Amino acid sequence: MNSKTATAVAHPNIAFIKYWGNHNQELRIPSNGSISMNLGALFTRTSVTFDESLQTDQLTLQGESNTGPALQRVSGFLDIVRKTSSLDSFARVESQNNFPMGTGIASSASAFAALSLAASVAAGLDLEEKDLSRLARRGSGSACRSVPGGFVEWAKGSTDVDSYAISFASPEHWDLADCVAIVSQAHKATGSNEGHRIANTSPLQAMRIEQIPSHLKRCRDAILQRDFEVFAEITEHDCNMMHAVMMTSNPSLIYWLPPTLAIMQAVREWRKSGIPVCYTIDAGPNVHVICEAAYQENIVSLLNEIPGVERVMRSGPGGPARPI
Ligand code: DP6
Numbered sequence: 267m268n269s270k271t272a273t274a275v276a277h278p279n280i281a282f283i284k285y286w287g288n289h290n291q292e293l294r295i296p297s298n299g300s301i302s303m304n305l306g307a308l309f310t311r312t313s314v315t316f317d318e319s320l321q322t323d324q325l326t327l328q329g330e331s332n333t334g335p336a337l338q339r340v341s342g343f344l345d346i347v348r349k350t351s352s353l354d355s356f357a358r359v360e361s362q363n364n365f366p367m368g369t370g371i372a373s374s375a376s377a378f379a380a381l382s383l384a385a386s387v388a389a390g391l392d393l394e395e396k397d398l399s400r401l402a403r404r405g406s407g408s409a410c411r412s413v414p415g416g417f418v419e420w421a422k423g424s425t426d427v428d429s430y431a432i433s434f435a436s437p438e439h440w441d442l443a444d445c446v447a448i449v450s451q452a453h454k455a456t457g458s459n460e461g462h463r464i465a466n467t468s469p470l471q472a473m474r475i476e477q478i479p480s481h482l483k484r485c486r487d488a489i490l491q492r493d494f495e496v497f498a499e500i501t502e503h504d505c506n507m508m509h510a511v512m513m514t515s516n517p518s519l520i521y522w523l524p525p526t527l528a529i530m531q532a533v534r535e536w537r538k539s540g541i542p543v544c545y546t547i548d549a550g551p552n553v554h555v556i557c558e559a560a561y562q563e564n565i566v567s568l569l570n571e572i573p574g575v576e577r578v579m580r581s582g583p584g585g586p587a588r589p590i
Contacts (some may be wrong), residue, residue, distance in 0.1 A: 270353075271315040272387035276379035276412045276587035277304040280444050280554050282501045282546060283478065283485050284508040285407050285420065287465030294407045295429045297465065298478040299422045301485050301555040302313075302411045305444055306437060306584025310376035312361040312431045320356035323391065343378065343405045344385060350401075351389035359363055359385075365579065371446060372548060377407030379412035379587045385590055398587070399430035407462070415586035417489050419482065437583035441490050442560040446579045449519045449525040456519050458549045461512065468515040474507045494558060498537060498544035505546040507563050512549070521565070523551040525574025532572060 279302040287297035323341040325332045344357055359381065364495050365371055386393050393401065395414055403410035403420075411418045416435035417440070423429030465471050488497035512519040523569045526547065533555055541567055543557040548589040557565050559582060566578050 267449070269315055269317040269319075269495075270388045270390065270590060271313065272384045273311065273313040274383035274387070274587060274589050275311045276376045276409075277306055277307050277309050278365075278373065278376040278382065279304045279408065279418065280546065280556075281408065281411070281548070282489075282497070282556075283481050283504045284546075284548075285404070286462065286508045286511060287471055287475070288407070288462045289422070289424070291463060293426050293429075294403050295424065295426070296407055296417045296420070296422045298475050299482050300408075300411065300420045301482060301489070302339070302408070302418050302420075303442065303444070304412060304415060304418065304437065304584035304586075305371070305581035307373060307581035308363070308365045308579075308584075310361060310363045310373065310380045311590070312359065312377070312380035312384045314381065314388045315358045315521045316353055316355045316388055317358060318355045320358065323356045324358045325361070326359070328363065328367070339405070340381065343381065346401070346404055347382075347385045347389050347391070351386075351391050353389050357385065358553035366451070371579070372406075372408055373460075374406035375408040375412045376407035378402050381405060381586045382413070383589060384410070395586070396430045396432070399432075400426065401405070402587075403429060403431075406535045412541060412585050416583055419486060424478040426531060433586070434486060435489055437585055440583070443557055443559045443562040444581050445555045445556055445557065445562055445565050445569060446570070446581075447525075447529050448554045448576045448579065449529070449553070449574050451525055451576070454521070454550050456517075456549075461515075461519060461549055464515045464517070464519075465511055468511040470507070470514050471511050474511055477507070479567075498542070498556075501546050502544050509547065519549075521550050523574070525572065526553055528554040528572055528574065529555065529569065532568070536568065
């Protein structure tokens with residue numbers, strides 16, 4: 267046989283305790299641990315075929331052939347799989363998201379989680395979950411958290427061997443909803459790759475890193491006890507800390523737009539009025555508004571009333587990356 271093929275599906279995730287900054291940039295060993303929830307309504311589906319007749323790797327994204335930086339990144343990642351499996355043929359990669367790109371949902375997490383699984387199966391590697399998570403981390407840090415299911419913690423580790431993510435609660439454990447308020451679909455000026463690289467230029471980064479172990483414990487315990495009040499307080503605090511680092515790094519990164527701040531303030535008012543809701547924001551202007559699922563209809567209609575909100579996407583917790 268001269269071609270080996272496999273297909274896999276993985277969900278993106280939203281971090282409650284954020285990954286920002288690397289201890290080892292090349293291996294993507296993070297400066298700090300992080301906690302996230304997979305987003306079950308959203309997914310990337312990826313097929314990989316290693317084919318001896320190919321002269322180069324090929325990438326099709328959302329039905330369109332790609333020859334730019336995305337192909338380079340995928341090809342570099344496939345080199346790691348080829349090295350691990352002693353396979354030397356090139357591959358055809360076809361990847362499709364069921365959510366639009368550029369909406370503030372990090373597609374690199376689900377993309378590299380699905381690619382890791384499809385490529386490793388196609389290459390004949392039978393990786394256990396932790397090794398799949400380690401592999402996905404090499405493609406995109408947050409992708410290691412899209413390998414296990416539900417509520418996930420990425421322990422930072424200190425080497426390639428001990429830096430991976432595990433699930434600490436199933437998707438059914440807590441019926442949370444992520445209502446993503448899209449305020450801009452423009453491509454971000456500074457991607458997370460560059461952001462991680464300059465995180466240490468902020469005088470606040472060292473202080474943030476020092477606090478992370480207690481943030482992780484507070485967030486993990488709040489999720490395990492379904493304590494929304496503590497969960498909201500620590501999730502917003504960690505998001506604000508990460509954005510403070512971004513704003514004070516060199517060059518300074520300001521991802522928020524005026525509607526971003528309007529949503530943050532509205533969410534705090536809603537919480538004061540008794541609704542279990544909080545916000546978190548990644549490296550972009552769109553706001554992930556997290557609430558208990560029973561309140562999501564109400565939250566979506568409240569968000570739609572805020573000037574500048576273009577649309578709201580939503581998702582509950584999701585399962586692990588899986589072959590299909
Ligand atoms: C702000 O995983 O996208 O979303 O490893 O360069 O692909 P790369 O970075 P990435 O960084 C995610 C940053 C974040 C926070 C988080 O998801 O934890």
